[in-house]
Amino acid sequence: MKKADIGLIGLGVMGANLAMNIAEKGFRVAVFNRTTTRIDTFVEEAGPLAGNIVACKSLEALTVAIERPRPIIVMVQAGAAVDEQIAALRPLLGSDDIIIDAGNANFRDTRRRMAEIADSGPHFIGMGVSGGEEGARHGPSIMVGGPEEAYRRIEPVLEAIAARFEGEPCQAWLGPDGAGHFVKTIHNGIEYADMQMIAEVYGILRDGHGLSAREIAPVFAKWNEGRLNSYLIEITAAVLSATDSGTGKPMVEIILDRAGQKGTGRWSAIEAQSLGIPATAIEAAVAARSLSAMKDEREAAEQRFGALQPGAQPADEQALAVLEQALLAGKIVAYAQGFAVMAAASREFGWNLPLGTVARIWRAGCIIRSQFLDEIAEAFDNAREVENLLMTPAFSALIESSQSHLRRVVARSAEAGLPVPALSAALAHFDTFRRARGTANLIQAQRDFFGAHGFERVDREGTGHHGEWHQA
Ligand code: NAP
Numbered sequence: 330m331k332k333a334d335i336g337l338i339g340l341g342v343m344g345a346n347l348a349m350n351i352a353e354k355g356f357r358v359a360v361f362n363r364t365t366t367r368i369d370t371f372v373e374e375a376g377p378l379a380g381n382i383v384a385c386k387s388l389e390a391l392t393v394a395i396e397r398p399r400p401i402i403v404m405v406q407a408g409a410a411v412d413e414q415i416a417a418l419r420p421l422l423g424s425d426d427i428i429i430d431a432g433n434a435n436f437r438d439t440r441r442r443m444a445e446i447a448d449s450g451p452h453f454i455g456m457g458v459s460g461g462e463e464g465a466r467h468g469p470s471i472m473v474g475g476p477e478e479a480y481r482r483i484e485p486v487l488e489a490i491a492a493r494f495e496g497e498p499c500q501a502w503l504g505p506d507g508a509g510h511f512v513k514t515i516h517n518g519i520e521y522a523d524m525q526m527i528a529e530v531y532g533i534l535r536d537g538h539g540l541s542a543r544e545i546a547p548v549f550a551k552w553n554e555g556r557l558n559s560y561l562i563e564i565t566a567a568v569l570s571a572t573d574s575g576t577g578k579p580m581v582e583i584i585l586d587r588a589g590q591k592g593t594g595r596w597s598a599i600e601a602q603s604l605g606i607p608a609t610a611i612e613a614a615v616a617a618r619s620l621s622a623m624k625d626e627r628e629a630a631e632q633r634f635g636a637l638q639p640g641a642q643p644a645d646e647q648a649l650a651v652l653e654q655a656l657l658a659g660k661i662v663a664y665a666q667g668f669a670v671m672a673a674a675s676r677e678f679g680w681n682l683p684l685g686t687v688a689r690i691w692r693a694g695c696i697i698r699s700q701f702l703d704e705i706a707e708a709f710d711n712a713r714e715v716e717n718l719l720m721t722p723a724f725s726a727l728i729e730s731s732q733s734h735l736r737r738v739v740a741r742s743a744e745a746g747l748p749v750p751a752l753s754a755a756l757a758h759f760d761t762f763r764r765a766r767g768t769a770n771l772i773q774a775q776r777d778f779f780g781a782h783g784f785e786r787v788d789r790e791g792t793g794h795h796g797e798w799h800q801a
Pocket of ligand 1: 338339340341342343344362363364367404405406407409410413414431432433434458459460461462
């Protein structure tokens with residue numbers, strides 16, 4: 330029997346769909362899953378694609394079924410399961426084979442795994458895959474990190490299965506070691522901020538303007554035809570239009586307001602902090618999910634402080650236009666923060682991350698896909714030296730024209746008691762970023778006062794100046 334071109338371990342939601350995608354593109358894929366009954370179900374569901382699938386009931390059988398040198402995608406739960414799979418595979422593989430971890434790994438784990446495996450092989454690739462179930466099946470965005478020569482060997486498969494934006498495949502090798510998983514992490518961090526800001530605007534429309542879900546849905550649908558056009562705005566309109574057949578109520582109204590998280594958003598905030606890069610809109614989004622999980626405490630606090638009185642501000646065209654622009658301004662800052670974190674990580678780890686390419690492979694397939702990312706790609710391509718998106722000509726003009734709307738929305742929400750943590754973090758970031766003379770002179774004075782830490786002066790060279798604090 331003809332050997333398989335590639336192997337795949339882990340036929341869960343992502344793995345099964347990715348394997349179908351690979352088979353559909355004409356590659357033979359050998360598959361294995363820990364719970365072997367899942368393999369039979371998978372083959373049954375593959376229908377006509379089964380001809381390109383080699384079902385293997387053990388790891389040994391899997392490794393024998395693939396043409397050498399063997400690329401094997403591992404799509405299992407992130408964490409210890411990946412280490413277990415690597416340990417089980419290594420004795421069965423040669424130094425020229427390739428293990429590709431396609432789960433949502435912490436890039437620090439990827440760096441560790443790569444270092445552990447580096448001497449004896451096989452090659453190790455850390456590959457971020459975005460797009461959920463649909464993306465995996467019909468075209469995800471794929472972010473690759475690891476040895477470039479190993480990537481080149483699997484590139485034809487990745488190119489075939491990736492999403493396409495105007496014909497260009499949304500996959501790329503982004504740099505050595507953990508570069509791919511780091512970029513995927515920041516993608517998810519930006520996704521958190523994007524979703525949170527959309528939820529905040531939904532909250533303003535619901536609680537400040539007194540609109541029902543069915544009334545809010547067309548607002549997002551209309552915005553999806555303008556500057557905010559994106560997958561997340563599109564699905565927000567769809568979600569708000571959906572009805573629960575059991576109760577006849579809008580679906581969103583019967584869903585508990587307690588959001589889950591698996592780690593990538595939190596990792597984005599942690600890595601931003603470790604690199605000393607402000608990513609406050611992302612941090613606010615992560616914190617908002619944590620606060621959402623404290624349902625009991627929030628209920629007790631509402632008892633204690635009283636419920637917010639629902640507003641009935643008219644949601645006229647002008648009010649909606651202001652909200653649309655505010656969301657755009659907030660989004661620009663969140664993306665600028667995410668890209669700044671990637672630029673800093675690139676310097677720190679020597680990855681030479683191509684930020685324009687990152688934006689380009691996010692234009693389709695992934696959860697934050699949008700036309701907006703095409704503009705970001707162009708902004709980075711046109712201004713190579715500028716690392717901060719806010720300082721590129723296109724985006725500085727865009728934030729300049731939209732920031733007053735963000736200011737108005739944040740101010741009115743604060744007065745009305747409507748929480749907008751990510752939008753207000755974005756505004757505060759912009760206001761702090763654009764200010765040449767800030768207030769850290771006072772911080773430096775305080776530090777010198779209590780700890781003799783020294784400071785720089787505006788009128789002299791040197792860093793170790795001290796104040797005359799303890800005058801009688
Ligand atoms: P899933 O549906 O829960 O499937 C998990 C898979 O991992 C199953 O095949 C499971 O095998 C296997 N597994 C778990 N523990 C294992 C172990 N100790 N040893 C061997 N196999 C083990 O998960 P998923 O949604 O496909 O996610 C897979 C990876 O993709 C994760 O890293 C996830 O974060 C990432 N990801 C998910 C999405 C998404 O939208 N779902 C998007 C992007 C990335 P059994 O059948 O034997 O339990």
